[in-house]
């Protein structure tokens with residue numbers, strides 16, 4: 038495994054470099070957060086080849102976060118992560134989650150071309166449909182075979198069903214409710230689980246996804 042290098046840039050406290058990735062802190066994290074300790078944790082748990090081509094991580098309070106109730110965004114080899122985090126673990130979760138989206142772009146063929154994860158996901162969507170129906174909801178307006186993010190499906194799950202119901206109907210099918218949103222989030226939530234201490238649970242719930250991440254992790258490219 039390659040060595041991770043953590044260094045200060047321009048002697049500015051708002052810029053650090055981690056493994057060649059620029060980290061810019063535009064909006065300060067809570068005072069008791071130890072970003073270096075979090076990066077150390079990442080260094081310990083995540084293979085460095087996943088960081089290839091990643092250019093920048095910005096800690097910034099973006100207005101999209103509030104509008105969409107999210108706390109991080111991935112685009113074009115960089116992440117923007119909200120400084121508003123409950124605790125250091127939430128920040129670590131966000132970094133690992135966005136890294137998963139980056140890994141998708143690096144290994145899109147390896148991840149998706151054999152359709153194994155897609156088929157596992159669609160099978161789970163059908164199980165989910167059955168569970169939601171069993172709770173008395175009308176589900177025929179939604180396409181459970183659509184693997185892409187769909188606003189109306191998202192609203193159905195999070196606003197109509199609500200947090201408690203969605204937790205209940207996804208239990209045992211998805212590693213966490215958000216995994217049901219789209220194929221991309223299915224992968225990202227699995228990646229998170231794999232690297233943040235839930236390997237056994239992931240292997241049980243999503244064996245194909247587990248195998249895939251396991252292969253990506255060990256086949257150093």
Ligand SMILES: [Zn+2]
Pocket residue numbers: 134138221222225
């Ligand atoms: Zn995501």
